[in-house]
Amino acid sequence: MTHGTFELDGREVPFSPGQTILQAALAASVYIPHLCYHPEFKPHGSCKVCTVKVNGRPMSSCTTPAQEGQQVESNTPEINEARRTLVQFLFVEGNHFCPSCEQSGRCTLQATGYALGMTNPQFNPLFPNRPVDASHPDILLDFNRCILCELCVRASGEVDGKSVFALSGRGITKHLIVNAESGKLGDTELSVGDKAVEVCPVGVILRKRKGFDEPIGRRRYDIAAIDEFAAAAPKGGTP
């Protein structure tokens, strides 16, 4: 049921009651770059990659309700520059070595970097020391690639009912932790079929021994760029 329309980069976009700007845009097959948003979870507004200007003010489009007559700017050089900078921050805060990463070609962070025209990391890498957790028999945790989107935290709590993951620390020291006395994934009830395993947009939560099973050319973003997926996606947007 259409409730009204707003203007996104000069185009009329219809919205339903309760929809955010991002949801309405994706439903209209318009891509707004985003990382922590997932159509199956309550919007979170933490990564800020989906920032747009609403009537001239920067807002997170994933948490801002769509309203009649809003003037929304998204695909502008200024906003895309800011988004690109945010993505570059994420690359240098972790250890993202796409050339040897098994998620290369199916990683939302990498695909978003491409969509935003990111050609280099620009900032000095921090090279944090983050050992992997291989204690679980079927799942590997590679903290090097975490972007703190909290999708696994939300999926494990809201869908799986296990609350395996949480974030700890503040600011630059914020990091993903495992809710177990030992801190090890092997001491949790996480299993390969869990939503928390499926939902990781980067290469942190990995099914073991899967690796490079998908050949180059058949990986998700080999087939189409992330903005093309959004254009073709069912209502609600891309995971």
Next chain:
Amino acid sequence: MTTLETAAKPEGLRRIAIDPVSRVEGHGKVTILLDDQRKVHQVRLHIVEFRGFERFIQGRPYWEVPVMVQRLCGICPVSHHLAAAKALDLVVGAKTLTPTADRVRRLMHYGQILQSHALHFFHLASPDLLFGFGSAPAKRNVVGVAAAQPELARQGVLLRKFGQEVIRVTAGKRVHGTGAVPGGVNKHVTRAERDELKAALSQVLEWARAGVQLISRLHLANRHLYDTFGTAKSNLLSLVGARGALELYDGTLRARDPDGKILFDGLDCQQYRSRIAEEVKSWSYMKFPYLSALGPEAGWYKVGPLARVQNCDVITTPLAEAERAAFRDAFDGAITHAPLAYHWARLIELLHAAELIARLLDDDALSEGPLTATGPRRAEGVGVIEAPRGTLIHHYKVAPDDLVTMCNLIVSTTHNNTAMNEVIREVARAELDGREPTEALLNHVEVAIRAFDPCLSCATHALGQMPLLVDLVDAQGLLVKQLRRDSP
């Protein structure tokens, strides 16, 4: 070994550096120490870069390794990719691969051999061989070859392109693909891709044959130079296949002494450490392997085309076998140690690779059948392959949690370390002793190194393995403090 490794009294000697050595893969330099009469006292090939793969692969999941370690090299990544995959086949229990995996990997490997050998001969080595070692430097490069012999340069470029296309259809892309996975491969080669490659085959075979004819003609036309330049006798090491055939992908290890007598044969690659040891020296980041039974002084050896073509008893493809026979006859059946004969042997192998590709492209297992195999898990695996530059050894240990705990790589160029050093000492003695070292004369040293087609970036993977000595000296030259780290 000769005595020119270390000068008895280095003080006061004049130092000449060839830095960097050009038209080789990676970064290295040569230092030469001369006295007032220009007599040579010391010659060393130094490897000046530092990589560290053996260490940072530790703690990573094993399935990531074939893709990560191939970043050692941009020229022969397929060799590292396949050697790692072969080692990890054993870890995942795939002692025997599916026919599809075997064919796809072999095709990938032969494409690699073809493109790397073409690159080396046509782009890197041919300027010296066509124009002369002392010819004008401005002409002595691939651009000069393209100007003087455009058709030859074009053939070199297109041969390489064909090899890269073979790699692309098997690995996913031309450089740093993902085709080989522990236990097999991740894709078939489609019939359309096979047909496209087949269409170019007759031309590729013709150019490959012409390449062998060209180098044999050059060698035989200047017999004394090619047979004697930098010649240093050594042992030979390579894989061989069934009935002693030339084998590039999978076989057992065979070594011969300098006169061709077999030292060992049929050695299971898993047992490489029973026969090969490595020495470290303070002046190079590259280790010095040797046959342990003979010790470091007498046990050094050559690997690569010259070793392989003379170590085998037969080549299984007819055109290359005919060329091997011609090569052997040219040396009256004796083993040649002439570095410049590497080029001839290399082009025989290029032809062999082209013939093997032609044979494989008719094999339907490339396009249908299971991709991977599994079996009982093991904690350790060794993968050995004949890379374009020689025997390549990858050795891994993997813990039950799937993380790599140990990695040892003995890279082709590393095997040739002592041989290259000895050869340039021979050249220095013959060409430089008593003469003013001009650019043209110094290029002779580089020509000798180039014959081995070294990949210096591949060969310097060790981190934390080398002995290190740091002297802190005050303004008066007195030793204040000495820091020392010994090799483990």
